[in-house]
Amino acid sequence: MPGRSVSFYISLGVVFVYCAVALFAPAIAPFDPFAISGSPLAPPDAAHILGTNDLAQDIFSRLVWGTRATLILGFLGAAISVALGTFGGIVSGYYGGRVDEAIMRFLDVMMTIPSFPLLLILTIFFRPGIYMTAVLMGFLGGLQGVRIIRSQVLSLAVADFVVGTKALGAGDGYIMARHILPNVLPLVGVKFIFSAQHFMVVGIGLGFLGMGDPAVVDWGQMIQRATQNGGIILGLWWWLIPPGLAVTFLSLALAWFGYAFEDRINPRLQVMRV
Numbered sequence: 001m002p003g004r005s006v007s008f009y010i011s012l013g014v015v016f017v018y019c020a021v022a023l024f025a026p027a028i029a030p031f032d033p034f035a036i037s038g039s040p041l042a043p044p045d046a047a048h049i050l051g052t053n054d055l056a057q058d059i060f061s062r063l064v065w066g067t068r069a070t071l072i073l074g075f076l077g078a079a080i081s082v083a084l085g086t087f088g089g090i091v092s093g094y095y096g097g098r099v100d101e102a103i104m105r106f107l108d109v110m111m112t113i114p115s116f117p118l119l120l121i122l123t124i125f126f127r128p129g130i131y132m133t134a135v136l137m138g139f140l141g142g143l144q145g146v147r148i149i150r151s152q153v154l155s156l157a158v159a160d161f162v163v164g165t166k167a168l169g170a171g172d173g174y175i176m177a178r179h180i181l182p183n184v185l186p187l188v189g190v191k192f193i194f195s196a197q198h199f200m201v202v203g204i205g206l207g208f209l210g211m212g213d214p215a216v217v218d219w220g221q222m223i224q225r226a227t228q229n230g231g232i233i234l235g236l237w238w239w240l241i242p243p244g245l246a247v248t249f250l251s252l253a254l255a256w257f258g259y260a261f262e263d264r265i266n267p268r269l270q271v272m273r274v
Contacts, residue, residue: 085145
């Protein structure tokens with residue numbers, strides 16, 4: 001479908017631009033994000049293209065550096081989440097029986113606990129840095145991904161090629177790694193994209209609530225400071241709007257990329273939309 005193909009490449013390009021900005025932040029940002037680089041609440045000019053905040057810090061530099069923190073939270077959290085969910089789902093679906101029952105009952109208990117309030121409690125208790133926050137988000141999100149992978153593995157475990165491989169004397173580890181895992185990788189890829197989008201938004205929410213790492217610039221902190229220190233009342237659009245737009249464009253790009261990628265790996269979806 002041409003429309004889906006176009007959205008796939010456009011969204012991929014947008015995500016690539018964000019990744020490039022995060023990677024080359026030291027070269028792109030004109031100032032240190034924590035440095036006093038002018039007068040407080042200065043409007044945009046040649047030296048500060050997005051003006052300064054109430055601490056006289058360059059907003060554009062903080063916006064650029066905030067991209068790195070957001071992507072780390074999203075991609076690292078998603079990597080941990082899909083790794084945990086894939087491992088648990090494959091083990092549960094492949095072995096079945098008591099192993100499957102034990103894992104499912106554990107998930108039933110954990111799923112009754114709201115993940116975001118639990119994440120807030122853990123963040124308050126540990127006061128973790130950006131990497132530990134990503135680990136906590138990935139662990140909590142991975143528990144939900146187990147069921148998705150398990151449902152796919154249940155049908156694969158009784159497929160003829162798996163049963164035949166068992167009959168030839170192959171070990172369980174070999175079968176899961178060489179025959180089960182490759183068949184669930186497309187589903188894992190889609191789960192990774194949407195998990196990354198979710199964790200980026202959650203990380204920004206933590207920063208807005210003041211639960212982020214104070215030693216790291218993130219967009220949530222920028223939005224919080226703008227709302228609490230006159231950004232809205234004084235009409236300082238250059239302080240509040242840029243991080244909000246950055247969040248919106250990144251979230252939309254990941255969502256479009258995820259939907260287009262899902263279409264590419266699932267021919268049945270393409271047929272349904274014709």
